[in-house]
Amino acid sequence: MVSGNGSRTAVVGGGISGLVAAYRLRQRLGPTAEIVLFERGDRVGGVLHTGELGGGPLDLGAEAFVGRRPEVPALLRELGLEEQLVHPAGRRPLIWADGATHPLPGGxxxxxxxxxxxxxxxxxxxxxxxxxxxxxxxxxxxxxxxxxxxxxxxxxxxxxxxxxxxxxxxxxxxxxxxxxxxxxxxxxxxxxxxxxxxxxxxxxxxxxLPPPSTAPVFGGLRDGYRVLLRALLAAAAPKVEIRTAVTDLARTATGWRLGAAGEFDAVLLATPAPVTAGLLGADLPAAAELAAGIELSSSALVALAVAPDAPLPDNSGILVATGEPLRAKAFTLSSRKWPHLAGRDALLLRASFGRFGDSSPLSWSDADLIAAATADLATVTGHHIEPLDARVQRWPGGLPQYAPGHDRRIADLEAAVAQAPGLALAGAYLHGVGVPACIATATAAVNRLT
Missing domain, CATH: 1.10.3110.10 (protoporphyrinogen ix oxidase, domain 3)
Structure with a gap:
């Protein structure tokens, strides 16, 4: 069990799970503890990423969280970001099936x-x-x-x-x-x-079925998830090692060694399941095998800004049934869905591509993805809508797949890691892919270490 007073703890992975873990560690260990955050990419945030489109911020990864879970609102309050919490307008999505749009079934x-x-x-x-x-x-x-x-x-x-x-x-x-x-x-x-x-x-x-409720089902952040990511990073105050891939984890007499980074009293792995498997292999081969069995799905997103009078339906989005001759799997009509985006000079929407087993959209050029989004949007709306601006974001291996037996696999994985003092896991592959679940796994991992 790690404590403050000059302890040294590593957090591997700079997504939302890793950032929350670093923040919780700082709360528990105090200002004198050394917390080092390793991120193999060129920025922190993982699949949470806010870009600029239509004169303001727009999330190009996850855009919403389950509003009936307490983790995100509680974290926003802790960080003094309560005013960032927003909720959808309450419009319902449509489903494109059999060549036509249908209301999403309720109940x-x-x-x-x-x-x-x-x-x-x-x-x-x-x-x-x-x-x-x-x-x-x-x-x-x-x-x-x-x-x-x-x-x-x-x-x-x-x-x-x-x-x-x-x-x-x-x-x-x-x-x-x-x-x-x-x-x-x-x-x-x-x-x-x-x-x-x-x-x-x-x-x-x-x-x-849950009982009827007037509480919002989803929530979001007015200025995008980047506000939360920046606040977590500032509050955690870790030493950040960007573009640093940790490839070697080994147990020592007093803790853990991370390759050339040296020894740490404790290590928290907030990495995707395949990366976690690779790091666990030397000391915990059974745990590594369990983590390696979790597959990932890749996707791509095209965000479009269109004219404010574009003929988009008055719905929150359009979901596409499987088997339809479209390339996009869904459209989020962001300016219809989120009231805080409705006042922009352009209407904003997001087209999503890629399902498990089909990563081909990641190989398309930006121009091809934008063209596919525009063509499929014309099909589902009946109107050709020329984009004023566009942003493309690819998410290789962005989401873990919860295959049958996943809960048993994770129980066995966590039991195996529990036998290794000073080591803990967090991330979307454990107990839910949403932001609230990631926050919960990070908090639980820090509780285990401290």
């Missing part, structure tokens, strides 16, 4: 309905009949088991529900598909309802 659990009522217009009559008859079919569920979301939903409700309702929503969270995401990690309340003996998928969804 679903990540796109999984409890009844057929909310799916009318989005799926065909045969699928509606399958949903209606689902309760009459025996449900064979082994408590504690885990399968891909698509496996269960397609079997019980049909493949159209997966492609047109579940995939578009899961794709926004994981940049993956329902056939690559495990039910237990993605939808814990649904798994709990099935474990408790729900007699059908519809009944399980009805039991798992």
């Amino acid at each position: 679903t659990l990540m796109g999984i309905p409890a009844t057929s009522m909310v799916m009318h217009g989005l799926v065909d009559a045969a699928t509606l009949a399958t949903i209606d008859a689902e309760a009459d079919r025996p449900l064979h569920w082994v408590p504690g088991s885990d399968i891909a979301v698509a496996t269960l939903v397609a079997d019980r409700f049909g493949p159209q529900v997966v492609a047109r309702s579940v995939d578009p929503l899961l794709g926004g969270v994981y940049a993956g598909l329902a056939n690559s995401i495990g039910l237990r990690s993605a939808l814990p309340p649904l798994a709990a309802a099935l474990d408790a003996g729900a007699r059908s998928l519809g009944a399980a969804v009805a039991r798992a």
Whole structure:
């Protein structure tokens, strides 16, 4: 266990998890402790990155967080950034499916309905009949088991529900598909309802749906995530080693050695799962094997500024069903979604590309990505809208995939690392890909070390 009074601690990885970890370490260890933050890229922040477009800041990575979790608002209060907290306008997204736009169904659990009522217009009559008859079919569920979301939903409700309702929503969270995401990690309340003996998928969804609430589902930062990143860095006051890839981690008699960086009393790894696996391999091979089994998804984002009178729908975005002949997987109509962006001289929107198993958009040129975004936007809106300006951001290996069995894998990984004093893990591959979950893993990792 590390304490202050001149201790030396390394944080490897300068994303949100690493920055929160450095900040928590400074709070716990005090001003005399040496905290060194290693980041292999040319900036801190990881997949949180704020650019400039349309006369002001715009997030080019994650843009929102789950507003019903407490971690981000609490952290903003700690750092004196309460005035940065903003919420969406409340507009609903559309879904592009079968060559047309449809309202996003309400009353679903990540796109999984409890009844057929909310799916009318989005799926065909045969699928509606399958949903209606689902309760009459025996449900064979082994408590504690885990399968891909698509496996269960397609079997019980049909493949159209997966492609047109579940995939578009899961794709926004994981940049993956329902056939690559495990039910237990993605939808814990649904798994709990099935474990408790729900007699059908519809009944399980009805039991798992959260109670009605007027609280905002999502939140964001008025001036982008860069405000939070800068505040964390200033409060943590670590020694920052940018463009420094840590490739060697070895246990010593009193702590850990990080290659040429020398010895540390404790090390906190806030690195992607494959990097973590490489660092753990020498001393903790079983833990390394578990981390190496977590795959990553890559994506690309095109942010566009268009004329203020451009004919965009009055919705927060347009999600694209799988199997559609479009290259973009979603559009966020940022100026419609966020009131604080509505006053700009241009309308802002974001087009997202890339799903798990398809990293090809990363190889496209900026011009090709912008052209694809513009062409697909014309398809889903019915209007050619010429961009006034654009920004392209690529995210290779940006999001971990929570495959079936992920929760057991992480439990085993954390148990293995717990046997190594002075070592802890944090990051999006552990207990959730969102910013609140990353903050929680960083705080838990520092609690373990201190």
